[in-house]
Amino acid sequence: MKAIRFDQAGGPEVLKLQDVDLPSPGPGQVRVKHTAIGVNFIDTYQRSGLYPVPLPSGLGLEAAGVVEALGADISELKVGDRVAYAGTLGAYAEANNVPADRLVKLPDGISDEIAAAAMLKGMTAQYLLKRTFPVQRGQTIVFHAAAGGVGLIACQWAKHLGAAVIGTVGSDDKVELARSHGCVHVLNTRTDDWAKRVREITGGQGVPVIYDGIGKETWSRSLDCLAVRGMMVSFGNASGAVPTFEPGILSAKGSLYLTRPTLFHYTRTREELQQTADDLFAVIASGAVKIAINQRLKLADARAAHEALHSRATTGATVLLP
Ligand SMILES: NC(=O)c1ccc[n+]([C@@H]2O[C@H](COP(=O)([O-])OP(=O)(O)OC[C@H]3O[C@@H](n4cnc5c(N)ncnc54)[C@H](OP(=O)(O)O)[C@@H]3O)[C@@H](O)[C@H]2O)c1
Missing domain, CATH: 3.90.180.10 (Medium-chain alcohol dehydrogenases, catalytic domain)
Structure with missing residues (x-):
């Protein structure tokens, strides 16, 4: 073959x-x-x-x-x-x-x-939104690479669960696509001060969860998007691996939670x-x-x-x- x-x-x-x-x-x-x-x-x-x-x-x-x-x-x-x-x-x-x-x-x-x-992409969206951090109706969340493979599925699914999704994309020509697949707000990571915009959109509070599959380039500013006791779901590294960091940063930025999940641990058993x-x-x-x-x-x-x-x-x- x-x-x-x-x-x-x-x-x-x-x-x-x-x-x-x-x-x-x-x-x-x-x-x-x-x-x-x-x-x-x-x-x-x-x-x-x-x-x-x-x-x-x-x-x-x-x-x-x-x-x-x-x-x-x-x-x-x-x-x-x-x-x-x-x-x-x-x-x-x-x-x-x-x-x-x-x-x-x-x-x-x-x-x-x-x-x-x-x-692979859809089962990833399933466990991220329903099991890693179970998204609740009425929450505002951030999903990076919203127009990508996992992104387009996850943004539609999060909307279906009742969340308001802030999606990020890397170029203006992806904005409409992300919007038509569930995002209420779409921010361009190359031209927008996106962490600041997330604060503005949430009235200064930040979001309870950010799903970050981009990694190295977004890691630090993604933490800045989170509300106190929010969760950073670092699930990929499209721009390179996340750099090493001091755990104290999680306390300084609001007693944050961090998880680095993979699909294979969420589909381990046949059931x-x-x-x-x-x-x-x-x-x-x-x-x-x-x-x-x-x-x-x-x-x-x-x-x-x-x-x-x-x-x-x-x-x-x-x-x-x-
Ligand atoms: N942990 C898990 O269980 C799991 C499972 C599946 C996938 N993933 C991760 O989820 C992410 C999305 O996977 P996917 O297969 O659906 O890919 P994808 O989102 O279709 O493609 C990756 C996207 O990342 C963005 N990006 C930002 N900086 C980049 C850079 N320097 N180089 C390349 N892309 C960059 C690009 O979108 P913009 O240009 O719009 O920013 C690109 O389209 C990946 O990080 C992947 O490893 C994790």
């Missing part, structure tokens, strides 16, 4: 389309023939070495498709089932062997492309995974959250997909088609 592989960490140019042999699925595994593959910012961290993976390696954590072959001891799935996953390395390929207990069956109303675009996916599929089926697939590329063009993510040119989700 064709698969994107890399044998050294580096820029997008290390990604190469290769012919590889996929072994038969082992015990407890299922071979999924991919129909659509999700691209996520975390893929760039694994490629660059920020999150090291043993090399040489495949890449990609999210895909949808059809069960093609079963390993030993599989009872819940059969050949032909439509499934998706988020969290098994090697998704940038025509097929992948995935542990059966990490696969979710797709309901009829969820297309393969939507599943590939939403499993958590299924409940998170069910909640996501329900909010999509209801129409409250629409999945914007704004970039579709061929699997062979994974390098271009990464270049686009780095250039901050993308909005919503990017899907690779095998």
Whole structure:
């Protein structure tokens, strides 16, 4: 089969389309023939070495498709089932062997492309808004990179939960998109004094929670947006890793809470995974959250997909088609 592989960490140019042999699925595994593959910012961290993976390696954590072959001891799935996953390395390929207990069956109303675009990003929005800091009706919150993959889903979902969302974007041409996906206020991180604006919008109080997937460039000013005893949810590092800091800063800025969560700790058990996916599929089926697939590329063009993510040119989700 064709698969994107890399044998050294580096820029997008290390990604190469290769012919590889996929072994038969082992015990407890299922071979999924991919129909659509999700691209996520975390893929760039694994490629660059920020999150090291043993090399040489495949890449990609999210895909949808059809069960093609079963390993030993599989009872819940059969050949032909439509499934998706988020969290098994090697998704940038025509097929992948995935542990059966990490696969979710797709309901009829969820297309393969939507599943590939939403499993990782949408389950992330689910746990951030409902479990890391359960957003309450009437709260004003800040969500960075509001026009991005996680951002467009999370802003719609937070609005659906009754929050007033202040979203940030990196260019004026993303403002309307963020607004039409749930944001009441949209601030441009490159031109607005956005932490000051958040204070103004909240009458000087600050917000009870800020969701920050940008990292290095926003970390310090994000803390300035928080109300006393507010929570900083640092869930990503699109601009680079958050610098080391003195815990005393959290006390100085208002007895703040800090968490650095990851999806994989919120979908650890089979039950958590299924409940998170069910909640996501329900909010999509209801129409409250629409999945914007704004970039579709061929699997062979994974390098271009990464270049686009780095250039901050993308909005919503990017899907690779095998
Ligand atoms: N912890 C978890 O469980 C988890 C799970 C999924 C994703 N994440 C994190 O969530 C964030 C969003 O992921 P995503 O896949 O949906 O990506 P994305 O939001 O579609 O893309 C990242 C966005 O970050 C913004 N950005 C700001 N500074 C940047 C810089 N220097 N370089 C590149 N982008 C920059 C850009 O938007 P603007 O130009 O509009 O600012 C860019 O579009 C990432 O940090 C990712 O690692 C975390």
